[in-house]
Each structure stands twice: as C-alpha cells, then as structure tokens.
Amino acid sequence: MKQKCCRKTVVKTPMSEEGPGTPARARRRGSTRPSVRSTPVKYRFRKGTFEFWFEWLVGAQTHGGSEASECFYAASRIKDGDPRSWVREWLALGERIEARANEALFRRHSVSARECFLRASLYYRAARLYLSVHDPRYQELWQKSVACFRGGARLLAPPLEPVEIPFEKKALPGYFLKVDTGQEPRKTLVMIGGGDTFVEDLYFYIGPAAVKRGYHVLMVDLPGQGGLPFEGMTMRPDAEAPMGAVLDHASRRLEIDTERLAVYGISGGGYLVPRAASFDKRIKACIACSAIPNFYEYMTQGRRPNPIIRLEGTWLFHVLVELAKRRSPASQILIETYLWRWGARRLAEWMEMLKTFNFDRARFHARPSF
Amino acid sequence: MKQKCCRKTVVKTPMSEEGPGTPARARRRGSTRPSVRSTPVKYRFRKGTFEFWFEWLVGAQTHGGSEASECFYAASRIKDGDPRSWVREWLALGERIEARANEALFRRHSVSARECFLRASLYYRAARLYLSVHDPRYQELWQKSVACFRGGARLLAPPLEPVEIPFEKKALPGYFLKVDTGQEPRKTLVMIGGGDTFVEDLYFYIGPAAVKRGYHVLMVDLPGQGGLPFEGMTMRPDAEAPMGAVLDHASRRLEIDTERLAVYGISGGGYLVPRAASFDKRIKACIACSAIPNFYEYMTQGRRPNPIIRLEGTWLFHVLVELAKRRSPASQILIETYLWRWGARRLAEWMEMLKTFNFDRARFHARPSF
Structure with missing residues (x-):
C-alpha cells in the first residue's frame, strides 16, 4: 500500500487553473492574477452569478442531482438576473419532481423514487440560492430539501447514514456513505464544502464517484456552512478545531482505515482543508480544489478593497447599497448571505475577518505533489 | 407476477406528445398535426439539426455518455450549421478523452478508464453524424468508436457481452447487459433503435437505468441500423423477420425469463417494435417511443410530398440539390444517410418504400394501455 507511508498533498492554487478557456490575452501577458472567470463558454445566462450556479446544476446530472432537460x-422560464423568477422556477421544479418521487414510492418503484427525491432535493437547494436567509421561506425550503435528500439517501444501497459530530457542545451535521456493509477498514475520503455549500450538496460532487472507486465518504458541514449560522456557528479561521472533531469521529469508526484518510476541500474548502492538514497529522492526503492560502488576498485579488467600504454606516453608503440592489438584486442577496455565514455585520468587518483566514504554504511545498 | 399473464402495450403516438413546450397557438387551434418541434427550449444551436443532436449528447451525461462541460x-468551437466544424470538434474531443482513458488504464484506474472510454465512444459517434457515409473517415471513426465502447464495456461489472445474432446467412450485432452473473431467468428488455442509431448508442439511452431496475438488456442493430447497410442489409418493413431472429436468441439464453420479455423501440424503433409485436407473441410487453403506425404518413405529415421530388433525375433537380447543399450542407448529409440506410437511390424511391412500413393499430387499441 503506497498510501500507507507517505503523506500526499495536492495544493492547486487558482493561479494554476489556466484551462483552454483562459483568455489568450491574460496568458500572453503572463498575468499572475488569478483568472476568476476561467471559461468564456456560457450555457444559458449572461448576468450575475446565475450562469455559475446553472452550470453547477447541469453538471450535477452526472451523479443524479439533476437532469439537463429539466434544468434547461x-x-x-427564468428572467436573467431576476432572483424572484429564479426562486419561483426551481421551487416549481422541485415540487414537480418531489410529487413524482412520492408517486414512484407509492408504486414501489424504489429506483425511480430515489432518483426523483435526490433531484428534487437539489432543485429546492437551487431555489434557496437567491432567497435571503432572513426570508421565512429559506428555512422551509431547506427542510424540504433535506427531507427529499434523506428520502433518496435511505433508498441507496447501502443507505447513506446521517451523522452528528459533537463539537464545542453543539453538533456538526454530516453523512457517511459506505462502499458496502462490510466492517473491514477501507480508504476514506472526508469531503468539506466552501462558503456557499450545504452538506447535502457534497454528495453530488463526489459521492457516487468515490464509492465506485472503493472509498467510503464522510461529508460534514463545518461552522459557517449549511444551516450552522442559524445556530450561531459561523466561519472561523481555525479549521483545525472542527476538523479535529471530524477526525475524532472518523478514528472511532471501524469501517475507516485511518492510515488511508484523505481530505478533499472544494471552493472555500480549499482554505479549510489545507489549513487543517497543516496542523493535524491524521490527514494522510489532502486535495484542495483550489487551494486558498490567504482568503483576504484571494477575495481582493491583490487590489485594495473598494474605497466605498470605508463609507459603511453612513447615509451615503445606504443610498449606494439601495441603488446597487436595484441594479443587481441577485448580487445583493449573495453578499448578505456571505456576511451571515461569517457572522459579520458589515463588509469592512468581513474584510478584516478574512485577514485571519490563512495557512502556511511552505508546509506543503516540501511534499510531493501529483 | 402480474407481468406473467398479461401482455402490456404502450403505444404513444407523436400526436399525444404535447408537452409544456408545444406552441400555444397549435394547441388552441386543436391541430391534429404532430408537432415535430415539441419544445422551444434551446441549449445552444439555432440551425438545422445541430440542436437536436446536441441535446441528445448532453442528455447522455445521465448514463455516462458525456459530460455537459465537455459538450459545451x-x-x-462549432460554427452553427457548419458540418465541418462539427466533425472536427467532436473528433478532437473524442481523441482527448480516449487518450485520458488509455492513461487511466495504464495507471490501473479502471473506473476512470471505463468512464473515459464510454464518453470517447459517444464523442466519436457524434463526429460521424455530419460525415458522409461515403467519406473514408466514416468507417474509421466508426471502428474507433466501437473500440472505445468495447474498451469501456469490458470494464463494467459484469462486462457487457457482445453478441452476433444469425439472420439470413448474415449476423445482427448486439450486446447483452446483465444485472449480475447469476443464471436464474430474469425479466429482460430488448432495445431497438431507429433510423439513425448504432447499437452502441442504445446503451446510453437505457442500459444502466434498466439494470438498476433489475432488467437484463439485449440491444441489437436491425437491418438498416448501425453499420449493417455497409453489408447490404438495409431497412425493411417486415421487422418481425429480424426481430424473430433476436427473439430466437433470447429464448435460448438461460438468463432470460421469456415470460417477462419486453421490447422497447425508440425513434424509428417506434415502427419496428410494434410491427414485430403485432406478429410475434413472444413479446410480452411493448414500449414504442413514439409509435409510428405508418412511416410514410409520419414523414409527410399528411401533406403531399414536395412536388420537386418529381423532377428527380433531371438537370434542374441537380441544380436545385446543389443550391440546397450550399444553403444547408448538414441537412444534405442527413438525407444522403437516410437514403443509404434504406437502400434507396432517390428520394422518390425512398418515399415509395416508406409506404410499405406500416402496422395495424387496431391490434393494439384493444389492449390495456398504461
């Protein structure tokens, strides 16, 4: 077992993400600034982040999170850039597919029921993307989406097991996905999301792919993720603390070979996972997609924050925010969600917080990268 | 076993296909003419049949035939309506993914190898859509696509078994996809494609979905389909003859419960399958998506064929064809392919042939439809 003795680390920074879609101009001038929009290929939308989330949804078809035809x-029926039509249409689709799931269940077509529950779950999830976290429908749709996810997860073979990991007198919600019902220890992947994810989302990124390759998967929401901010658990720089609790849980499970424990972080997880790995030796392999050694630097991309932030709290700032909301109501909801996840009241406060989110790249440079 | 005693038939005619996308105008005027374009939702292309095939490709993601990101x-990089750029880009993608499959195989990552081989296969298949059957690259790409498909199929568990079904001193190529390696007889679905399909395509429509639901699947090319026209086996109205050979093969296999034998025909298979079922009592259930009781009527949609066809063979007709080629080179290739599949030299001859492709709807109307 090669994995047993060496600690493998992949630290992929956003700067190394130059795909075929990177604008030629940026490549020619040898820019070191990360290219945020790495591809010019659009599926459907032009405005805001609609396109980003839509591509995410269509891509989820691979692991049963969606059907492209339903997404298109x-x-x-969605007006580009209009969050109200976004919420309405994904909600309607979620309801339609959930009804189909229930009918399939009633007819004892368990494969179809499972597939429809999982898709309905992600469609309800999609609807929430442009709902304010303060909107009463947000929690209602979250519960619906979790119920559908669990309805589908129960019908998997073996079923996905919900777990609650104790942490600082509260609990981190998660799921344990097993290759089979055997008890012998197997290689295991711990998956962590980012600043926008719910633990249920993680299944559609990697769940079936990992299981097919013989990995158990432990998926967990860390503070700031999923619904944890509702319980006062917001983003924190010391990812090694909650990850420690996750690794304690993993160490106690007989099915997990702790000598072959890999951790995979996506999006903001590209900060959380290498940060934890640089403290905790129980992590034997670390995949960050993409690594974010310094969150503040990543968000500001080496530029100074917009000087308007300094006006925060003044009447002028409020006027500017109101104008921005009218111009881009969708972006406003996303910013509000970020502040909520970080437990920040203001943008300037959030920016200050981000400065503490960093890890030492040198700890990884010395290790083999593949 | 409810299926044991009754013969189930679903005959869905194109006329009953009014989805949410059917133009409101057509619905209001109570048109009985089938709506050929049943949906106004476009993924990418506007011209010709590019959009039709592109949607087919993106949809294949569900069963591992594609990745939406690769398709987009x-x-x-494809110029809308330009067959040359279509062929070039799908070929390039096929080569890229095949190389990745070979690398994965070399590294003994058999799941990734399987997934890449299957996708490469469908991308080579896509490239062929707008290649003339008389182009030497056509057969070359066909062989590449079959080789990739078989490379992936070998890595399935249990592996997909290629079969050759003897028919009139020649052979119909097919695959047998099993739920498991057991020998006890199971319910089985025989899948038949249409006027555009290769037997390998059929896997991506239904293969994994059927197996998950406990069905073995037997997929076969009938005369006129796949590469059979290269061997002089062109489309024939008496689908019950080749289907008889397929059912003989099925009856001899121990793994198949011949009392629970369903037949599913897609596209032109919506003619072949009910036609065979109206003669052969071994078919216990029949799904036609959609049923085509009369091919000539379907193609002409109740209208008289274009009077230009009467000019066929004259210099004027040749001029008109040349002009049409310039305007729509892609459609020209498709028409040429259809004539080749039917073994017709001319459009008028093809039209006459189509008149013999029909079955008696009354044989199905008396049966329960669900």
Whole structure:
C-alpha cells in the first residue's frame, strides 16, 4: 500500500487553473492574477452569478442531482438576473419532481423514487440560492430539501447514514456513505464544502464517484456552512478545531482505515482543508480544489478593497447599497448571505475577518505533489 | 407476477406528445398535426439539426455518455450549421478523452478508464453524424468508436457481452447487459433503435437505468441500423423477420425469463417494435417511443410530398440539390444517410418504400394501455 507511508498533498492554487478557456490575452501577458472567470463558454445566462450556479446544476446530472432537460426547461422560464423568477422556477421544479418521487414510492418503484427525491432535493437547494436567509421561506425550503435528500439517501444501497459530530457542545451535521456493509477498514475520503455549500450538496460532487472507486465518504458541514449560522456557528479561521472533531469521529469508526484518510476541500474548502492538514497529522492526503492560502488576498485579488467600504454606516453608503440592489438584486442577496455565514455585520468587518483566514504554504511545498 | 399473464402495450403516438413546450397557438387551434418541434427550449444551436443532436449528447451525461462541460466546450468551437466544424470538434474531443482513458488504464484506474472510454465512444459517434457515409473517415471513426465502447464495456461489472445474432446467412450485432452473473431467468428488455442509431448508442439511452431496475438488456442493430447497410442489409418493413431472429436468441439464453420479455423501440424503433409485436407473441410487453403506425404518413405529415421530388433525375433537380447543399450542407448529409440506410437511390424511391412500413393499430387499441 503506497498510501500507507507517505503523506500526499495536492495544493492547486487558482493561479494554476489556466484551462483552454483562459483568455489568450491574460496568458500572453503572463498575468499572475488569478483568472476568476476561467471559461468564456456560457450555457444559458449572461448576468450575475446565475450562469455559475446553472452550470453547477447541469453538471450535477452526472451523479443524479439533476437532469439537463429539466434544468434547461426551468432556465427558459427564468428572467436573467431576476432572483424572484429564479426562486419561483426551481421551487416549481422541485415540487414537480418531489410529487413524482412520492408517486414512484407509492408504486414501489424504489429506483425511480430515489432518483426523483435526490433531484428534487437539489432543485429546492437551487431555489434557496437567491432567497435571503432572513426570508421565512429559506428555512422551509431547506427542510424540504433535506427531507427529499434523506428520502433518496435511505433508498441507496447501502443507505447513506446521517451523522452528528459533537463539537464545542453543539453538533456538526454530516453523512457517511459506505462502499458496502462490510466492517473491514477501507480508504476514506472526508469531503468539506466552501462558503456557499450545504452538506447535502457534497454528495453530488463526489459521492457516487468515490464509492465506485472503493472509498467510503464522510461529508460534514463545518461552522459557517449549511444551516450552522442559524445556530450561531459561523466561519472561523481555525479549521483545525472542527476538523479535529471530524477526525475524532472518523478514528472511532471501524469501517475507516485511518492510515488511508484523505481530505478533499472544494471552493472555500480549499482554505479549510489545507489549513487543517497543516496542523493535524491524521490527514494522510489532502486535495484542495483550489487551494486558498490567504482568503483576504484571494477575495481582493491583490487590489485594495473598494474605497466605498470605508463609507459603511453612513447615509451615503445606504443610498449606494439601495441603488446597487436595484441594479443587481441577485448580487445583493449573495453578499448578505456571505456576511451571515461569517457572522459579520458589515463588509469592512468581513474584510478584516478574512485577514485571519490563512495557512502556511511552505508546509506543503516540501511534499510531493501529483 | 402480474407481468406473467398479461401482455402490456404502450403505444404513444407523436400526436399525444404535447408537452409544456408545444406552441400555444397549435394547441388552441386543436391541430391534429404532430408537432415535430415539441419544445422551444434551446441549449445552444439555432440551425438545422445541430440542436437536436446536441441535446441528445448532453442528455447522455445521465448514463455516462458525456459530460455537459465537455459538450459545451466542443459546442463553443462549432460554427452553427457548419458540418465541418462539427466533425472536427467532436473528433478532437473524442481523441482527448480516449487518450485520458488509455492513461487511466495504464495507471490501473479502471473506473476512470471505463468512464473515459464510454464518453470517447459517444464523442466519436457524434463526429460521424455530419460525415458522409461515403467519406473514408466514416468507417474509421466508426471502428474507433466501437473500440472505445468495447474498451469501456469490458470494464463494467459484469462486462457487457457482445453478441452476433444469425439472420439470413448474415449476423445482427448486439450486446447483452446483465444485472449480475447469476443464471436464474430474469425479466429482460430488448432495445431497438431507429433510423439513425448504432447499437452502441442504445446503451446510453437505457442500459444502466434498466439494470438498476433489475432488467437484463439485449440491444441489437436491425437491418438498416448501425453499420449493417455497409453489408447490404438495409431497412425493411417486415421487422418481425429480424426481430424473430433476436427473439430466437433470447429464448435460448438461460438468463432470460421469456415470460417477462419486453421490447422497447425508440425513434424509428417506434415502427419496428410494434410491427414485430403485432406478429410475434413472444413479446410480452411493448414500449414504442413514439409509435409510428405508418412511416410514410409520419414523414409527410399528411401533406403531399414536395412536388420537386418529381423532377428527380433531371438537370434542374441537380441544380436545385446543389443550391440546397450550399444553403444547408448538414441537412444534405442527413438525407444522403437516410437514403443509404434504406437502400434507396432517390428520394422518390425512398418515399415509395416508406409506404410499405406500416402496422395495424387496431391490434393494439384493444389492449390495456398504461
């Protein structure tokens, strides 16, 4: 077992993400600034982050989170950049597919029921993307989405097991996905999301792919993720603390070979996971997609923050925010969600917080990268 | 076992296909004419049949035939309506993914190898859509696509078994996909494609979905389909003859419960399958998506064929064809392919042939439909 003795680390920074879609101009001038929009290929939308989330949804088809035809149908009824139509259409699709799941269950077509529950779950999830966290429908749709996810997860073979990991007198919610019902220890992947994810989302990124390759998967929401900010658990720089609790849980499970424990962080997880790995030796392999050694630097991309932030709290700032909301109501909801996840009241406060989110790249440079 | 005693038939005619996308105008005027374009939702293309095939490709993601991101990347480099760029881009994608499959195989990552081989296979298949059957690259790409498909199919568990079904001193190529390696007889679905399909395509429509639901699947090319026209086996109205050979093969296999034998025909298979079922009592259930009781009527949609066809063979007709080629080179290739599949030299001859492709709807109307 090669994995037993060496600690493998992949630290992929956003700067190394130059795909075929990177604008030629940026490549020619040898820019070291990360290219945030790495691809010019659009599926459907032009405005705001609609396109980003839509691509995410269509891609989820691979692991049963969506059907492209359903996504394009919903999209055809959404007004580009208008969050209200976004919420309405994904909600309607979620309801339609959930009804189909229930009918399939009633007819004892368990495969179809499972597939529809999982898709309905992600469609309810999609609807929440442009709902304010302060909107009463947010929690209602979150519960619906979790119920559908669990309805589908129960019908997996073996079923996905919900777990609650004790942490600082509260609990981190998660799921344990097993290759089979055997008890012998197996290689295991711990998956962590980012600043926008719910633990249920993680299944659609990697769940079936990992299981097919013989990995158990432990998926967990860390503070700031999923619904944890509702319980006062917001983002914190010391990812090694909650990850420690996750690794304690993993160490106690007989099915997990702790000598072959890999951790995979996506998006903001590209900060959380290498940060934890640089403290905790129980992590034997670390995949960050993409690594974010310094969150503040990543968000500001080496530029000074917009000087308007200094006006925060003044009447002028409020006027500017109101104008921005009218111009881009969708972005406003996303910013509000970020502040909520970080437990920040203001943008300037959030920016200050981000400065503490960093890890030492040198700890990884010395290790083999592949 | 409810299926044991009754013969189930679903005959869905194109006329009953009014989805949410059917133009409201057509619905209001109570048109009985089938709506050929049943949906106004476009993924990417506007011209010709590019959009039709592109949607087919993106949809294949569900069963591992494609990745939406790869499809949209290829599409972004294709000039709408230009068959040359279509062929070039799908071929390039096929080569890229095949190389990745070979690398994965070399590294003994058999799941990734399997997934890449299957996708490469469908991308080579896509490239062939707008290649003339008389182009030497056509057969070359066909062989590449079959080789990739078989490379992936070998890595399935249990592996997909290629079969050759004897028919009139020649052979119909097919695959047998099993739920498991057991020998006890199981319910089985025989899948038949249409006027555009290769037997390998059929896997991506239904293969994994059927197996998950406990069905073995037997997929076969009938005369006129796949590469059979290269061997002089062109489309024939008496689908019950080749289907008889397929059912003989099925009856001899121990793994198949011949009392629970369903037949599913897609596209032109919506003619072949009910036609065979109206003669052969071994078919216990029949799904036609959609049923085509009369091919001539379907193609002409109740209208008289274009009077230009009467000019066929004259110099004027040749001029008109040349002009049409310039305007729509892609459609020209498709028409040429259809004539080749039917073994017709001329459009008028093809039209006459189509008149013999029909079955008696009354044989099905008396049966329960669900």
